[in-house]
Amino acid sequence: MAKKDAKRAPIQDGAKDSSNGLAQGQVKGPMKGQSKESKGSQAGAGNSDGFSAGAFVEGTREELTKVIWPTRQQLISESAAVILMVGLSATLIYFVDKLFGWASRQVF
Numbered sequence: 001m002a003k004k005d006a007k008r009a010p011i012q013d014g015a016k017d018s019s020n021g022l023a024q025g026q027v028k029g030p031m032k033g034q035s036k037e038s039k040g041s042q043a044g045a046g047n048s049d050g051f052s053a054g055a056f057v058e059g060t061r062e063e064l065t066k067v068i069w070p071t072r073q074q075l076i077s078e079s080a081a082v083i084l085m086v087g088l089s090a091t092l093i094y095f096v097d098k099l100f101g102w103a104s105r106q107v108f
Helices: 036-044 053-065 072-107
Strands: none
């Protein structure tokens, strides 16, 4: 069985590489949703291990500017709805547990 690291046999001019369907010398474009500029800037940015704290912070700030923050009224009403649903779920689970406890005491 050949190792994954092993080099492949050279491809003749005009022949297609069966693994990716591209002719020799062709390069795939950027991934979906990624422009050529962002792909190139990611490859060149950062230090030798591929991580740059400054670029991370800059990207985080950029993404946070895109967030649509809820109004105070939305925050209060949605938080109340979550607390109410958690309370109702916990109460239902409590009563189902009591029912099964009672039933198991009757059987055993």
